[in-house]
Amino acid sequence: MQFLQAVIIGLLIGGVYALMASGLTLIFGVLRVINIAHGALLVLAATMTWLLWRETGVDPILAAVATTPVMLGLGWLIHRGVITRLPQGSPAMTVLATFGLALIIEGVLNVTVGNIFRSATPDYFAQSFRVGGLALPKPHVYGFAAAVVVLGGLYLVLTRTWTGRAIRATAQNPAGAALVGVSGAGTAALAFAIGTATTGVGGSVLSVLYPFYPASHYDWIARLLGIIVLGGLGSLPGALVGAVVLGLAETLTATYGSLQWSTLVFYIVIMVVLLVRPQGLFGTRLREDALA
Amino acid sequence: MSALRLAGVTAGYDGGTVLHDVHLDCPEGTVTCMIGPNGAGKSTVLRVITGLLGADAGRVTLGGTDLGALPPEGVLRAGVAMVPQSQALFPHMTVRENVLMGGYLIRRDRALVKARYAAVADLIPIVAARAGDPAGNLSGGQRRMVEVARCLMLEPRVLLFDEPSVGLDPRSLAAVTGLIERLHADGRTLLLVEQNVRLGLRLATHAVVMESGRVLMHGPAEEIAGHPQIADLYLGGRAAVPAGQASEAAERRDDG
Ligand SMILES: Nc1ncnc2c1ncn2[C@@H]1O[C@H](COP(=O)(O)OP(=O)(O)O)[C@@H](O)[C@H]1O
Ligand SMILES: [Mg+2]
Numbered sequence: 386m387q388f389l390q391a392v393i394i395g396l397l398i399g400g401v402y403a404l405m406a407s408g409l410t411l412i413f414g415v416l417r418v419i420n421i422a423h424g425a426l427l428v429l430a431a432t433m434t435w436l437l438w439r440e441t442g443v444d445p446i447l448a449a450v451a452t453t454p455v456m457l458g459l460g461w462l463i464h465r466g467v468i469t470r471l472p473q474g475s476p477a478m479t480v481l482a483t484f485g486l487a488l489i490i491e492g493v494l495n496v497t498v499g500n501i502f503r504s505a506t507p508d509y510f511a512q513s514f515r516v517g518g519l520a521l522p523k524p525h526v527y528g529f530a531a532a533v534v535v536l537g538g539l540y541l542v543l544t545r546t547w548t549g550r551a552i553r554a555t556a557q558n559p560a561g562a563a564l565v566g567v568s569g570a571g572t573a574a575l576a577f578a579i580g581t582a583t584t585g586v587g588g589s590v591l592s593v594l595y596p597f598y599p600a601s602h603y604d605w606i607a608r609l610l611g612i613i614v615l616g617g618l619g620s621l622p623g624a625l626v627g628a629v630v631l632g633l634a635e636t637l638t639a640t641y642g643s644l645q646w647s648t649l650v651f652y653i654v655i656m657v658v659l660l661v662r663p664q665g666l667f668g669t670r671l672r673e674d675a676l677a
Numbered sequence: 678m679s680a681l682r683l684a685g686v687t688a689g690y691d692g693g694t695v696l697h698d699v700h701l702d703c704p705e706g707t708v709t710c711m712i713g714p715n716g717a718g719k720s721t722v723l724r725v726i727t728g729l730l731g732a733d734a735g736r737v738t739l740g741g742t743d744l745g746a747l748p749p750e751g752v753l754r755a756g757v758a759m760v761p762q763s764q765a766l767f768p769h770m771t772v773r774e775n776v777l778m779g780g781y782l783i784r785r786d787r788a789l790v791k792a793r794y795a796a797v798a799d800l801i802p803i804v805a806a807r808a809g810d811p812a813g814n815l816s817g818g819q820r821r822m823v824e825v826a827r828c829l830m831l832e833p834r835v836l837l838f839d840e841p842s843v844g845l846d847p848r849s850l851a852a853v854t855g856l857i858e859r860l861h862a863d864g865r866t867l868l869l870v871e872q873n874v875r876l877g878l879r880l881a882t883h884a885v886v887m888e889s890g891r892v893l894m895h896g897p898a899e900e901i902a903g904h905p906q907i908a909d910l911y912l913g914g915r916a917a918v919p920a921g922q923a924s925e926a927a928e929r930r931d932d933g
Contacts, residue, residue, distance in 0.1 A: 550778060551778075557767040557769055558764065561767060562767075564727075564749075564761065564765055565779055565781045565782070566749065566753045
């Protein structure tokens with residue numbers, strides 16, 4: 386029973402991780418940009434959620450309805466103001482610039498809301514659903530549900546709409562996409578904005594599930610990078626699997642070993658997988674030019 | 678009537694000028710074959726026509742329309758589509774999705790997209806036969822057919838082919854060749870770059886010889902094929918073989 390409980394909670398957490406990693410991998414897939422600021426954007430969205438919750442009493446997860454459009458617009462602005470101004474095909478520059486962006490967001494949060502731990506604690510914060518002999522924490526269940534909604538929506542957009550097909554086409558073959566009349570610049574802007582918009586819901590869930598402070602983004606970007614490297618850079622199904630592996634590795638290690646070991650085990654899994662499959666679980670082989 | 682025309686086109690990349698004062702004339706309904714050594718600038722000519730590469734000087738026109746002023750999307754809308762030299766498909770999308778993407782510019786008209794897809798699938802059997810398979814799982818020849826199918830979704834007036842025969846086994850080659858002949862018979866204007874000069878000149882009505890970014894020669898295909906210098910360089914080295922044996926040598930090469 387303890388095992389089943391750990392597995393289910395691991396899956397719930399994995400779903401939340403998948404939500405947080407989805408935007409990062411989508412952006413990489415289309416733009417070949419590793420957005421180091423993704424973690425900081427999550428923390429920013431979490432902070433906005435926390436403020437909304439404290440000021441209005443609105444449910445923090447539902448607050449995503451308000452923060453998502455803000456993050457969408459912010460993503461568009463970042464793409465327009467930072468990403469498009471970087472020299473094409475320079476991974477070093479994009480990593481450096483987005484890291485700088487992360488530091489700026491962290492700094493702004495430090496100055497405006499202060500360098501303290503926060504957590505949104507709605508009334509269900511410490512409650513659980515009792516199913517059989519299992520206790521499923523409500524925040525985890527709601528967070529997972531939000532993740533399913535966002536990832537399901539993303540899947541439908543990517544597979545059922547022309548916009549989504551244009552995004553996938555650009556990720557798979559930018560030259561081929563240009564040949565059928567897809568605007569590379571427009572698609573890149575859209576993918577960056579959508580990828581950033583996912584931090585709206587991601588941040589909402591974060592604010593309830595995990596205490597955070599401005600510098601928490603280091604922890605988050607490390608985890609999220611681990612997930613998408615494990616799954617295969619740019620692959621959404623890969624991010625899903627990587628996220629579930631992390632969720633399970635953490636929960637099972639915390640249940641049967643110790644909390645300290647829980648993240649370490651995940652990184653060991655990543656190293657073993659990458660030794661066997663350098664492209665990650667779902668990645669197509671990473672060519673020399675894939676980062677260009 | 679001239680469908681596609683390049684007049685005094687000069688173009689290049691960051692590395693320098695590649696095309697120098699290129700003139701080209703593809704009359705409506707003809708097949709023009711462009712030949713020339715590697716690096717002569719043949720693919721660059723096609724890239725300039727599609728608008729993927731801007732010209733530094735000169736004009737590219739279709740009918741009377743100035744294509745040079747249009748973005749790649751505008752050139753497509755005007756009726757020029759290209760099957761490029763290297764992989765153009767989306768490997769993780771199905772064949773059906775790949776072909777449908779060819780209709781991206783007419784996406785607002787669902788009925789039209791559907792009708793065009795049906796027509797294309799009818800013309801190119803592989804589209805229906807492998808509709809649900811990822812394009813990345815197809816053979817080189819099958820991919821080439823799907824690339825052409827994707828182009829046809831916009832019913833282009835002018836089709837550009839960059840080395841359509843490269844890497845194809847004899848059966849796929851026959852299929853691609855048959856398709857080119859069919860498109861010609863349908864009255865489309867074709868411009869192809871072809872390394873297999875014998876094949877290219879057989880398919881073509883007109884030919885253009887390029888070297889170092891310049892047009893060396895142009896004229897009716899038979900005329901170019903019969904030109905001693907061309908025979909020399911591309912059709913089996915007439916100079917190296919005593920006259921009279923040349924055509925025989927070329928025949929043998931064909932068999933091989
Ligand atoms: N993307 C590019 N950037 C810089 N130079 C290029 C590029 N593509 C082609 N070139 C150069 O332009 C010249 C003509 O190339 P290309 O048009 O591909 O020749 P062809 O198709 O006749 O073999 C070559 O010298 C090639 O090195
Ligand atoms: Mg070429």
